[in-house]
Amino acid sequence: MxxxxxxxxxxxxxxxxxxxxxxxxxxxxxxxxxxxxxxxxxxxxxxxxxxxxxxxxxxxxxxxxxxxxxxxxxxxxxxxxxxxxxxxxxxxxxxxxxxxxxxxxxxxxxxxxxxxxxxxxxGTDRRIDVGLMRVSDEPIRPSASHATKDGGGQVADDEEVFLVMAGLGLDGQVMAGTNEKVKAVVGWVAYVFSFFRHLFSRGFRVEVTSAGDEGVLERAGNTVNRHARTVVVGNCGTLQGGIELMPEAKIDDGILDTVVIAPQGALGWLSVVSDVVTRHRAGHQRLDRLRGEEFTINAGRPVEAEIDGDPIGEHVSLGIRILPDSLVVRVG
Missing domain, CATH: 3.40.50.10330 (Probable inorganic polyphosphate/atp-NAD kinase; domain 1)
Structure with a gap:
């Protein structure tokens, strides 16, 4: 584009x-x-x-x-x-x-x-995609979520815009647990401190279902069902410190990228870190990657959620979809 x-x-x-x-x-x-x-x-x-x-x-x-x-x-x-x-x-x-x-x-x-x-x-103008997320304290059926094509170019009253990433689990706990005073002094390193404080907190059962055109769906069946630590849906893929959590994510491709991270113990986390650092894209037993235009995420219990780094409390379900080419941004 x-x-x-x-x-x-x-x-x-x-x-x-x-x-x-x-x-x-x-x-x-x-x-x-x-x-x-x-x-x-x-x-x-x-x-x-x-x-x-x-x-x-x-x-x-x-x-x-x-x-x-x-x-x-x-x-x-x-x-x-x-x-x-x-x-x-x-x-x-x-x-x-x-x-x-x-x-x-x-x-x-x-x-x-x-x-x-x-x-x-x-600079010049560039059109990018945005993500839309709604939360629920009851399970969301994939067929009941806001379909991308049916929803058109409108943001529903119960949807919030996100530009980078949203999700639930460890990422939400990290954001909610970051000390603002510490962050003001050391910057993004404060998130690292919070990460290690929550590293071995308990996980949750989750089902993640993707939907969209067959050409963009990456996984047969398009569903992951497992005990996980965090689920992150990204409009783009780079985190603090240049970490590329989703190396295939592009901000103007009309597709959302999702990772389901499910490590078990310290060795499991080492496996996840190795996958991210080496930009391994196929996924393995500790990390699943999905791509699609829409995602439904249902957890087995209320879990801390976040949207673009802002904690929004504990929720059971997220309905997330892409709104392609819907925001103009000035770029250099």
Whole structure:
């Protein structure tokens, strides 16, 4: 999918004040860059604890912004993107948090606000897929989930947008158990500390079923049923530290990639780590990989879930589908 140049000149920055150390300096930096590139003077809208970015994004769209940039963590990115899905208004990505996972997967600058601003203002538009997830505390039948083709290009009222990954199990426990104060000091390494604290917590029985065109389904029967530690569904595949959990995942292929991780003890975890590090794609007895347009995940008990790194509590079931080419992003 090729990028196309854009003549858009109106920018709104939706920012999380908790993630911006020096707001005045950031505003001056963006304003000067906008002037150099021939853009209008940017508008700025602050998020709050209750309004985390989606409402502000919709306000920016109604005001006629051509690009709405997120300046904050991954949660702010997801909230702002939710307001832009299905429109021609582009999402800009300015680093302000620990993860910046969407920017990382798109190869955009994450260590320099100045570089990220230049990439956004001087870049081009690219359409990407988004994932949609709904949760339930009762089992979801695969036939009852939101079919991709029937759902069309709309986000249902009970669905949440995700851009990178969602799932349940150990990944949800890690996100829920990460100390925010520690994360503020050591960055993404705080997730490693949380990972080891939950490494040997008990697993859960789970059934994962994929659906979609036969051409994209990877496994005969399209179902995995086993005792697992975590299930992750990805729109793209790179985690913190450059770890490629899903090496085949592409952000604009209309397909979701899923891993079901089921290690037993320390040796099982070593086997999983070896698989990920060596980019082994066929899967083995500790790790199953599936691909499809839609997934239904039913656990045997309530399990901690997460969406783009934000813990959302314990749930029994997830219904997840892809919404292809539904979000415009500014890329360098």
């Amino acid at each position: 090729s990028d196309t140049p854009s003549a858009r000149r109106s920018l709104t920055v939706v920012y999380n004040p908790v993630k911006v150390d020096d707001l005045v300096a950031a505003q001056e930096l963006v304003a000067k860059a906008a002037a150099r590139h021939g853009w209008e003077d940017p508008s700025w809208i602050e998020t709050t604890k209750d309004e985390t970015g989606e409402k502000q994004g919709r306000e920016a769209v109604r005001a006629g912004s051509d690009v709405v940039a997120s300046l904050g963590g991954d949660g702010t990115v997801r909230a702002v993107a939710s307001a832009l899905v299905g429109s021609d208004v582009a999402l800009g990505l300015l680093p302000g948090g620990t993860g910046n996972l969407l920017a990382r997967n798109l190869g955009l600058p994450v260590d320099s606000l100045e570089d990220a601003v230049e990439a956004m203002l001087g």
